[in-house]
Amino acid sequence: MGEMGAADVDGPMQALSGDGEEKILVSVRLRPLNEKEIARNDVSDWESINGDTVIYRNNLSVSERSMYPTAYTFDRVFGPDCSTKQVYGEGAKEVALSVVSGINSSVFAYGQTSSGKTYTMGGITEYSIADIYDYVEKHKEREFTLKFSAMEIYNESVRDLLSTDTTPLRLLDDPERGTVVERLTEESIRDWNHFKELLSVCEAQRQIGETSLNEASSRSHQILRVTVESSTQEFLGHYKSSTLAATVNFVDLAGSERASQSLSAGMRLKEGCHINRSLLTLGTVIRKLSKGKNGHIPFRDSKLTRILQSSLGGNARTAIICTMSPARSHVEQSRNTLLFASCAKEVTTNAQVNVVVSDKTLVKQLQRELARLENELKNTRPDAVTSDSTAVLREKDLQIEKLMNEVAELTQRLELAQSQIENLLKASEGSGSSTVWADPDHHYPKLRVRNSFRSDNSVSYSLISEDPPSLDLGARSFDASQCSDEQSSRSSEASFIHLPVFEENFLSESFSTLHSISTTNSVGNDLHEKKDADGQTNQNFDDNWKEVQCIEVEESSVSQYSNSNTSESRPYGFEESNMPSPDIKTDTLGLTKVGNEERANQEVKSPPLKEQKGLNDLQSAFIIPSPEKFSPWLLEAGLSESRSFLVRSRSCRATFMNNSPGFCFKKVEAYESTPLFGFEKDFPGRPEGFQRKRPALKHDPDIERLSGNVSRNSICSSAVNELKEESVGTSPDWRIASVGSSDMGLIYVAEYLVSFFFIVICYNIQDSCYGMLD
Ligand SMILES: Nc1ncnc2c1ncn2[C@@H]1O[C@H](COP(=O)(O)OP(=O)(O)OP(=O)(O)O)[C@@H](O)[C@H]1O
Incomplete structure (x- = not known):
């Protein structure tokens, strides 16, 4: 697979296929009770049925039934026995692989701490990259370029996970590409092993801390980004020499739990505040997007939503996997996660094929368009133009004639008025003194x-x-x-x-x-x-x-x-x-x-x-x-x-x-x-x-x-x-x-x-x- 230089795709991006509106793919994954939960004799109250519904099995009181539903339905619901590969295959693969067709995509993992987000996203990312490579291998006629970048948002600071420099990265607004992370390291993936190495670097760089619920809790939002650039020679015939470019984001969100639940204190509490700020904004954005895109969507209220703006109701296909613990002790957070998932499944995005047109190709396109317009102009019948001009001139002549008549009439009126004035003046002179003047306008001297x-x-x-x-x-x-x-x-x-x-x-x-x-x-x-x-x-x-x-x-x-x-x-x-x-x-x-x-x-x-x-x-x-x-x-x-x-x-x-x-x-x-x-x-x-x-x-x-x-x-x-x-x-x-x-x-x-x-x-x-x- 040959690589394309950066100059090859440094041109205007065009979006194809305007009919790309679809809802976010939302799945729920129930993990099994972990050792701690089992150790404290916690019970599992949540159960997946029919592959798309999760129900709360515990008997609810009358008041609780009116407040909380007992069944939630999504695109897919994965039970504790479901493997990550199945989750990926049914809940993320289609979306993730859109990137090879020039369509942006994102896969989210959302849930409380220790619910299995990292566990799930790690597997989905690897499966996705493996499938992408498999696709590339199957399409030798096209040239593909895979680039990898990774960042984390820790305490509302963006950090490059592929760099040892911990300096926060700035976010820039690009008119074509949206929010861009400045100086974010982007590595071209040479091969599978190279990709695995990069994943290891990111894992080592990510902020991890111990909480009461997770010994290795992810304290930041991690975004792994793979950019796939491909030629279109055989993919889209009339866009030869153009390039398809799209990115797929694998987002492992920090825990959505409350600080009190994770018994956070000190540094963990501060992290929790920032985490919840981003997650709160994410929840607001999702909730507003689920009601339509007419009102103001606070994407810019957090760096997480700002970076993922295109993936949330924009030009992207999106899959969200909500992870949850079945334990009764976490029922409140599980309900919150299901509520978030319920809103997310109402959000629609409008994914389009992103075509990068090189300057050379753009010039050729413009030249062809110019030639077409010139031919149309030459083929225009000259007699049609002449007839139109004659009609306009005739109309103008009529207007001029009408104005001339009006001028003549006004001239007559003026002469009449002047004669009247003269008569009056003569009458005045005849009486001996000319000290009285007639005023034709006011009719008094x-x-x-x-x-x-x-x-x-x-x-x-x-x-x-x-x-x-x-x-x-x-x-x-x-x-x-x-x-x-x-x-x-x-x-x-x-x-x-x-x-x-x-x-x-x-x-x-x-x-x-x-x-x-x-x-x-x-x-x-x-x-x-x-x-x-x-x-x-x-x-x-x-x-x-x-x-x-x-x-x-x-x-x-x-x-x-x-x-x-x-x-x-x-x-x-x-x-x-x-x-x-x-x-x-x-x-x-x-x-x-x-x-x-x-x-x-x-x-x-x-x-x-x-x-x-x-x-x-x-x-x-x-x-x-x-x-x-x-x-x-x-x-x-x-x-x-x-x-x-x-x-x-x-x-x-x-x-x-x-x-x-x-x-x-x-x-x-x-x-x-x-x-x-x-x-x-x-x-x-x-x-x-x-x-x-x-x-x-x-x-x-x-x-x-x-x-x-x-x-x-x-x-x-x-x-x-x-x-x-x-x-x-x-x-x-x-x-x-x-x-x-x-x-x-x-x-x-x-x-x-x-x-x-x-x-x-x-x-x-x-x-x-x-x-x-x-
Ligand atoms: N579906 C699952 N099957 C078996 N074990 C799981 C599953 N999901 C999670 N686990 C285990 O639960 C523990 C916590 O998982 P994980 O770290 O992924 O949670 P998390 O949601 O990322 O938590 P945090 O938000 O704190 O990072 C891990 O030890 C993980 O191996």
Whole structure:
């Protein structure tokens, strides 16, 4: 028999025959009573019947019968009279000789100490090797290589039994071969005698100690391994030049007895702990494997199970021979052994033929596979490929055409929208001012807000006091809750802030073509202290007026309001209040002062008058304050003859410079913590029953947002923007009632103007408060 070098089998291993699943072959061997047992008059309670059943002959009590079965059936049960050769022949041979066919196999001996494990496994190992040699001799056409290795697991350390070096060996995980014992000596068996010598070496190396039950008790788990490598030239025709490689393990386990039973102590007790640890894990693995392989199997919990993993439910055929003493004194351990055997017989393994393909053979196999694939590719019909490509291209063309149609449709929509925008812009330009832009996305105009107090073309609308009958309308006290969250809770009478009121002469100064509407944005510090001063005072006043924000809006947009009945177009719902009609005030406002009464009388018939009337309506809608906005300081200051309204002027700045003395504060009471708004609840001079409806346009939240410590301009601008957004979702009644639907963009402009004026006035008062607090 020629030998193969290691390089010959150093290649990938392939497994053949996937249908190798089978259960572990489990046999039970009963030994006869030994001398010690006989000496102490122990009796044999176990008996083998029918070759596969072992029964407990002693009469059991009722309770014991319910706990323990009296008969156990296995693949084979060998009685005390059975020879080891018979045990091997019927319980291990078939499994052990699988190794010559490239199938891994293992034969276990399991049982308590002195039950005959070593006695049984020694014979099985020798019979197996003898049969293997016999097989080799009968198959001269194949080349076989037998290698022998031996190890023991003693106190959870792996030791090489063929080496005098007692250094524990490490276990390595190999992806193909599983757990591998590092540097384990492997001897090629030259002949039978050589094999016998190796067995002698192992026996001499194994840890043996004396226990109370066995004078030569094996204190370790011994694993004798024979690896059979064989060529496949005549065995598997199409795998010529490949090699079959398999191992057979002969495992003589240490005693499974309890330490107390073996009367172990000292070193023996320690050995027993380690032995039982491995055996406990082995029992757990077998028990779990008997219930299936789905869950976690703790192979790695002990070195014994780790090394034998492939033999326990893996790629191996396995035979377990459970040895037991028939003595009554060992009945408990015998039951344990039978229980282990009962679990083991439920475990299945999946043995496969292991073929080692050499690199050279592997290259040839891959070359053949490549050639086959190339032929298949060449033989593929080209027209089939072409037809497939044409279909794909046709589908893509359809998709492109569909997308083109969608693009054309969207383009048309875009052009239509652009034309609408242009029309709206033209309408705006035609009305004189182009400061209102249509927003096709939001359907409302954008307001251009600028800080242009000096704008000569602007017409300023300022909150003034003019008309005695409108005393209670001429000024407003604002509620801080509308503008300031943080200050709203401080409302008190002392916190009323007096709004600046303009004298009538302030009105006469200013008016021109309506171009823009502006309102004072800030009130100078100490304004009320300078009201009686001279020119110097005027200068100071002028300095204190830092900025005026102007909102430019086209006249035509404002004039739209004149188309409606002014009494119906009041945005704040004064109908339910006791307030005088704001329309009257509005008519008086502006028209009287600017000498344009005729325009007011003509109303909607003439566009300019219509425009002016609309502006007046707008003013009334905005300027007429809610009763809760009245400032009590006006009442106290004797300014009851004045009324507030918006006055148009070319320049707010000029107006204030020329007429600032009339712009007076009679009384201002402000505390450091005084809220800018929020005094309406405590306003003592509020007319009874004067409750303003909350406007459809929700100014209060907007004003609240304006109360932060941010720059005024940004506040105002953001407020306008917010109002613009909010107005989209708002449906003010006044807007619907007062205008037609022909030019909704202008309606929105007016709507924003109203909102904006409201905010600006609030902000003026805020500035006044700041100035007073400073
Ligand atoms: N079937 C048998 N027929 C006759 N003698 C046997 C048989 N089985 C075991 N013996 C004897 O019983 C004694 C103990 O056997 P053995 O050493 O094999 O037990 P063991 O299970 O290996 O014990 P330990 O676990 O302690 O190593 C030995 O002297 C052995 O010759």
